[in-house]
Amino acid sequence: MNPDNSKTLPDQFLYQGLGFFGAITASVTHEFNNILGTIDQLSGLLEDLTVSSGQEKAISEDQINAITGRISLQTERGLTLVKQLNTFAHTSDHKATEFNVYNALENLQALMKRLVSTQKKDLILTGPGEEILVNTNAFFLLQALFLIISRILPLVVSDSAIEMTLCEQNDNAVITIKARLNGALIELPDDRYLGQLISGLQGNSKERFDNELYSLELRVPRSDASV
Amino acid sequence: MDNFRVLLIDDEEELVSTLAERLDYRGISADYAISGDMALEKLQESSYDIVLIDLKLPGLSGDELLTVIHKSYPNLPALMITGHGSGEAGDFVKPEGAYSLLQKPINISALIEKMKEAIEANEPG
Numbered sequence: 001m002n003p004d005n006s007k008t009l010p011d012q013f014l015y016q017g018l019g020f021f022g023a024i025t026a027s028v029t030h031e032f033n034n035i036l037g038t039i040d041q042l043s044g045l046l047e048d049l050t051v052s053s054g055q056e057k058a059i060s061e062d063q064i065n066a067i068t069g070r071i072s073l074q075t076e077r078g079l080t081l082v083k084q085l086n087t088f089a090h091t092s093d094h095k096a097t098e099f100n101v102y103n104a105l106e107n108l109q110a111l112m113k114r115l116v117s118t119q120k121k122d123l124i125l126t127g128p129g130e131e132i133l134v135n136t137n138a139f140f141l142l143q144a145l146f147l148i149i150s151r152i153l154p155l156v157v158s159d160s161a162i163e164m165t166l167c168e169q170n171d172n173a174v175i176t177i178k179a180r181l182n183g184a185l186i187e188l189p190d191d192r193y194l195g196q197l198i199s200g201l202q203g204n205s206k207e208r209f210d211n212e213l214y215s216l217e218l219r220v221p222r223s224d225a226s227v
Numbered sequence: 228m229d230n231f232r233v234l235l236i237d238d239e240e241e242l243v244s245t246l247a248e249r250l251d252y253r254g255i256s257a258d259y260a261i262s263g264d265m266a267l268e269k270l271q272e273s274s275y276d277i278v279l280i281d282l283k284l285p286g287l288s289g290d291e292l293l294t295v296i297h298k299s300y301p302n303l304p305a306l307m308i309t310g311h312g313s314g315e316a317g318d319f320v321k322p323e324g325a326y327s328l329l330q331k332p333i334n335i336s337a338l339i340e341k342m343k344e345a346i347e348a349n350e351p352g
Contacts, residue, residue: 030283033310034239037332041245044335048252070241117238120286158286 012193020143023150027114028085035078042071084110091138098135098223101173102127102166108142109164112149120158123149127166132173135223136201144197148177148216151191155181155214171225172203175218181209231276231346235259236266236292237308238285249335255342263287263295270300277342282309282322290322297324304349306341308333 046067049059084107091104102125109125116123134141149162156162162179198205203220233250235257237243243259250257258273260266263284270278278296282289293305307322310331321328326345329338 030310033331034242037310038239038242038245040332041242041249041335045245045249045252048249052252070245074241118283118285 012196016147016193017139017143020146023115023146024088024111025085028081028111031081031114032078035074035081038074039071039078042067042074081110088142091142094137096135096137098133099138100131101134101141101175101220102132104138104142105145105164105166105175108145112146116149116153116162119153119156121153121156122161123164124161125164125166128168132166132168132222133224134173134220136203136220140197140200141220144194144201144218145175145177147191147194147197148218152177152179152181152214157182157212168222169219171222172219173222175220176215177218178213178215181212181214230254230256231342232256232258232274233342234266234269234273234275234278236261236263236278236284236289237281238262238283239281239310246333246335250339253335253339255339263292266292267295270296275303276346278303278305279338279342280305280307280325282307282328293322293324302349304345306338306345 046064049063049067052059087107088111105125105127109123112123145164149164152162156179160180162177165176165178167174167176198218201220203218205216205218207216208214233255235243235247235250236259238261240259240261243261247257247259258269258275260269263286266278266280280289280293280296284292287295289307293307296303296305305325307325307328308331309328326348327341329341
């Protein structure tokens with residue numbers, strides 16, 4: 001999903017927005033397939049043992065409990081993923097809504113897990129103990145972060161982590177993305193659409209690339225600033 | 228050809244370990260690796276009659292791993308598996324050098340048949 005600055009901005013909103021949804025759902029459905037495939041194999045194993053118990057020794061209660069426990073873990077994993085995908089899908093319900101930024105970032109981290117790990121990289125999230133609220137377009141915020149992370153992901157040093165940090169500074173929620181990139185003179189593509197997304201959040205960003213260390217600071221006004 | 232050794236390579240550990248258990252249960256000696264690097268180590272330590280490789284592996288992808296394996300073990304037959312959620316296996320291109328490309332979820336009987344077929348097809352004469 002490369003930025004295509006030749007498209008008009010309305011086209012870009014449609015194209016990039018659908019691309020964002022597509023990338024997330026493709027990755028998540030891949031994971032669902034693995035979960036269902038694992039449950040399928042575990043139930044097959046249970047069947048194998050049940051069939052053999054008629055011929056040889058009986059299947060023990062411990063064996064049954066161990067396998068059903070493994071099935072339960074996969075079911076829980078699937079249910080968590082459904083909840084995360086559902087939360088993500090509802091981010092497009094409202095033009096603007098008040099939400100806890102950390103929860104949104106945590107969801108994005110979970111949904112991007114496979115996209116990042118297949119490139120042998122990690123995405124780490126750290127944040128403050130207390131909640132930081134913003135009143136903005138949640139879908140745009142997640143999309144902006146997705147674009148930022150996707151843009152640097154192929155360039156991030158293998159077996160290293162992209163660090164996503166949330167903190168509050170004055171009246172802003174500040175999200176920082178940091179990573180060590182391959183090569184010192186990498187030109188990141190200019191992305192007019194990303195700029196528009198950040199403007200739509202009433203926010204601003206500052207990007208730095210110094211001695212292979214990339215960082216981007218995204219500031220979005222807090223809605224609980226005066227509380 | 229009822230007893231053979233297979234190396235299963237997939238980053239989904241619970242899936243691949245359960246598959247190995249089920250194959251062992253059927254008298255097929257199954258070992259597994261959850262990354263390309265681990266697979267290459269296992270191949271150095273033991274000998275196998277066939278490898279089963281997931282196309283989507285972290286780091287070294289499945290087809291890249293197949294190329295690396297075939298440089299060192301040119302006569303080792305390989306089956307590929309894909310976990311893409313939609314479409315038939317034929318929608319995806321079978322990497323060069325692989326005997327077949329299978330779609331997840333895996334039917335164990337069909338997998339065993341396909342592995343036997345690949346090993347027999349690879350046998351000289």
